[in-house]
Amino acid sequence: MATFINSLGLEEEIVLESLEQIQELIGGYFEQINVEGGLIMVNEDGIAKNLPLNDKASVLAKQTIRGNVIFATHEEVAS
Secondary structure, eight states, X not given: OEEEEOTTSOEEEEOOOOHHHHHHHHTXXXXXXXXXXXXXXXXXXXXXXXXXXXXXXXXXXTSOOBSOEEEEOHHHHHO
């Protein structure tokens, strides 16, 4: 199962079902960032939209991440 991590750091296990579902949770178009153990999907306009800092995602990505994210393994994304 993938993990949805909102900008407050709250986590929820989810099943990836569709592109539309991902865009709804992320809040728009997204990009993928490779991290240890998989990847995170982040809003590609998070900085421009001045979304709130996501501390948990920033630690995972080893860079500043803003807004909601989804963490998933490469296998989950490929299926």
